[in-house]
Amino acid sequence: xxxxxxxxxxxxxxxxxxxxxxxxxxxxxxxxxxxxxxxxxxxxxxxxxxxxxxxxxxxxxxxxxxxxxxxxxxxxxxxxxxxxxxxxxxxxxxxxxxxxxxxxxxxxxxxxxxxxxxxxxxxxxxxxxxxxxxxxxxxxxxxxxxxxxxxxxxxxxxxxxxxxxxxxx
Numbered sequence: 001x002x003x004x005x006x007x008x009x010x011x012x013x014x015x016x017x018x019x020x021x022x023x024x025x026x027x028x029x030x031x032x033x034x035x036x037x038x039x040x041x042x043x044x045x046x047x048x049x050x051x052x053x054x055x056x057x058x059x060x061x062x063x064x065x066x067x068x069x070x071x072x073x074x075x076x077x078x079x080x081x082x083x084x085x086x087x088x089x090x091x092x093x094x095x096x097x098x099x100x101x102x103x104x105x106x107x108x109x110x111x112x113x114x115x116x117x118x119x120x121x122x123x124x125x126x127x128x129x130x131x132x133x134x135x136x137x138x139x140x141x142x143x144x145x146x147x148x149x150x151x152x153x154x155x156x157x158x159x160x161x162x163x164x165x166x167x168x169x
Contacts, residue, residue, distance in 0.1 A: 085103055099153065105138050107165075108164050
């Protein structure tokens with residue numbers, strides 16, 4: 001049996017080698033004109049160029065203050081919560097749903113953590129853990145309404161956002 005397999009393998013090897021050598025690979029890529037480049041897929045390049053232009057405009061408008069390390073560090077610190085919320089919303093949007101209560105749930109978790117640590121004297125690790133559990137519980141409640149009761153996510157999360165904002169008062 002193994003002899004038949006070996007014979008078959010040796011018989012097809014030259015055919016495979018011939019087929020592989022007949023594939024033409026261009027030795028050079030023709031240069032594209034600027035118009036052809038703009039009509040093609042530019043990927044991330046327009047976003048990057050726009051970011052550079054905006055940074056230059058802000059640097060000029062602020063009198064050279066925008067790109068100093070202290071200001072950039074301040075900007076990164078201020079955008080951290082927005083970046084986390086954006087990541088969560090992106091995942092929900094990829095599923096074809098919408099979540100309008102992301103900011104309210106995040107704020108609720110922050111308030112729970114603050115109250116537990118500042119007013120009730122909980123250690124930081126316990127306050128953070130309880131705040132995460134509170135946010136997960138709120139998310140599960142929203143998810144139960146959407147998944148089990150089949151209420152549209154827009155309605156559930158809009159009502160939840162209003163309700164959690166009222167709870168925070």
